[in-house]
Amino acid sequence: MKVTLPHMGNIYVAFSALFRALNIDFVIPPPCSRRTLSLGARHSPEFVCVPFKLTLGNYIEGLELGADTLLMAAGPGLCRFGYYAKLQAEVLRELGFQFQVVDTQPFEGGRITGIAKKIRWLANDAPWPKVIAAVRFALAKIAVLDDLERIIHCVRARELVKGTATKVWQEAIRAIDVAADSRTLHQTKTDYIEKLGSIPIAEDEQPLRVGIIGEFYVVLEPFSNGDVEIELGKLGVEVARTMFVSEWTKISLFLSALGLSPKREIFRAANPYLKRDVGGDGWESVGETVLYATHGFDGMVHLAPFTCMPEIIAQNILPTVSRQSDIPVLTITCDEQMGRAGLVTRLEAFVDLMRRRRRAPLHQGRGLNLAQSRKGR
Amino acid sequence: MTKVGLPRALLYYQYYPMWRTFFEELGAEVVVSVPTTRAVLAAGSARVVAETCLPTKVYCGHVLTLVDKVDYLFIPSIRSIERNVYNCSKFLGLPDLVRGTIKECPPILDIDIDINKGEKAVRNQIHWLGRHFTHNPFKIDRAIRRALAMDELYKQTTQSGLTPPEALQKLGLDDSISGEKRQGRRPLWPSENSDLKIAVIGHPYNIYDGYINHQLIERLKGMEVEIVTSEMVTAGGLDAGTAKLVGKPYWTYEDEVVGAAGYYLDEDVDGILGVVCFGCGPDSLMIDVIQRAAKTRKNKPLMILTIDEHTGEAGLITRLEAFLDMLRRRGSRLAKRGA
Secondary structure, eight states: EEOOOOOOTHHHHHHHHHHHHHHHHBOOOOOOOOOHHHHHHHHTTTTTOOOHHHHHHHHHHHHHTTTEEEEEEEOOOOOGGGGHHHHHHHHHHHTOOOEEEEEEESSSSSSSSHHHHHHHTTTOOOOOHHHHHHHHHHHHHHHHHHHHHHHHHHHHHBBBSSTTTHHHHHHHHHHHHOOOOHHHHHHHHHHHHHHHHTTOOOOOOOEEEEEEOHHHHHHHHHGGGHHHHHHHHTTTTTEESSSOOOHIIIIIIIIITTOOTTTTHHHHHHHTTOSOOTTTTHHHHHHHHHHHHHHHSSSSEEEEEEOOOOHHHHHHHHHHHHHHHHEEEEEEEESSSHHHHHHHHHHHHHHHHHHHHHOGGGGGGOOBGGGGGTTTO | OOEEOOOTTTHHHHHHHHHHHHHTTTTOOEOOOOOHHHHHHHHHHHSTTTTHHHHHHHHHHHHHHHHTSEEEEOEEEESSBBBTTOOOOHHHHHHHHHHHHOOTTOOOOOOOEEEOOHHHHHHHHHHHHHTTTTHHHHHHHHHHHHHHHHHHHHHHHHHOOHHHHHHHHTOOOOOOOOOHHHSOOOOOOOTTTOOEEEEESSHHHHOOOOOTTHHHHHHHHHTTEEEEOOGGSSSSHHHHHHHHSSSOOOOOBGGGIIIIIHHHHHHSEEEEEEEEETTOOHHHHHHHHHHHHHHOOOOOOOEEEEOOTOOOOHHHHHHHHHHHHHHHHHHHHHHHHHH
């Protein structure tokens, strides 16, 4: 049995730690690339969203490397996501691959014990303490990754030689991936914090600050959003987001399974504009825009997969939020047709707009959504 | 009298008789928007972002025609009407989307229907809705009972073989055309000399909105084709159809597409015509499931028509005619082989 799973940002680091600790044979598919996307897009329904296409591509590449067990997320929810596993398995069978599916249910109705049981089953019924220790170590790895990423966001906008932080970040991911025990992990974290601290930066720089919001997959998987955070960093913009892999795991695997919602503040902020959960992350997108505006951010970048209905609802409501909270919002629709040049041009224009707004604080420029700027103003 | 506006879009074709009965029992006047026109669609499209799906654009257009005619707009947020089966996001966010994009809109009656919160919660929401019109809870209860009875009657009428617009006509609820105009119109019920029977599957708001699909249903009837739809299948038949194709249902209005397809794939129809709109989230996956099922069965021709506001009438007719030609030739070939 050889397990594989799709990519979503750095979540594979956690899973490979888990599999290694439990002696489960596994293969991590190569990172998302143009090939992944074109493989996925070729075999997907035409109008499906890009997370489906990319993860399907990951499975194909994983199966090509000899995997025979696919870890798939499934379960009822408020977007297409729950249907994925069923259809992807069917597509892959039609392509002639032989495999079995292990489905996990991380969303509504999903129970934390359910996932743990699946992992334990994969590990040939390893004793519970061993499973729990492995899960804890895996989660610790993501926590370290996320802590470092927050620092990266800060350094990237200020560094003197553009691209240095990103290079250190790549090294850090590799180092964390190979860290075999908690002590090495801790040491790696300290080392890299130091390394990042020694990158020469423009000390007195007050970079523009932009909040990243949108659908969780395209936010967390840099390939799917054209590395928007790196591109913004190159333009001297500091990005912030509330959605990190560790947060996402914590919320969707643990807190929602226990019936807790740590997002109450976000939902309260969204309430004047959007009163209810519309699936995906539409509610969060609206609420976070309001919150970031009150924290003095210069703008928002809203990432949405093409034809993602929850985000389209948010996108329709965001111009109102933008006007009333006085914060510009740029929506970027992610799909296989997205080109890097077009993305960078739009980001540059957006950055220009935010700079001008900052230079003229008295002007109190009315917020606007670039996608909407031609109509309804 | 308090006027309540009901847009002639999205869930109108399923629930209009029920909603109308409910509001009228409470002493309100129900105002329905006129059938979709080019202007209605254009006005709706201008308010929302381009990626928004066609039915939602149409819906916003209908809301715009009602804004200065009514005291309230009834736009429910229907999250779930079956346990652990959820609705497409557009039905959840509809009241907020309308409020956000159409500023001049009158107060919206936006009840939340979520059966997962329990039947009592749903009933409370309906009572909250009723209290806008009366303070007598018994009157509200009676209105609910009568509304449900009307809904039952409407369902029976469609299951007897009528499409929703025909059923509305039969029940005297169709106010889309004035009296004398109705006189001159061809009756819609099944024509006597049809030689083909086609199942038209898709969401009612795509199939029965004659403007967005270029009068698809009437055109088919004009081509001597008998039409069957998901409304003519019993709830049990639809559930079985869904179970056959996808196992457990996942979306609330999945039956209209997957259930009907599952049912008609093994029924005595000459072909299946699927109607979807560009960018529909649920349909993007459901249609794929149906195409796979049809491919494995091999004996049931299936054509998918994708519509949006740019769909040209000529192209649509050409495809339709080609499909019917193919079915007729296939029919005569099969007959010859049988003879």
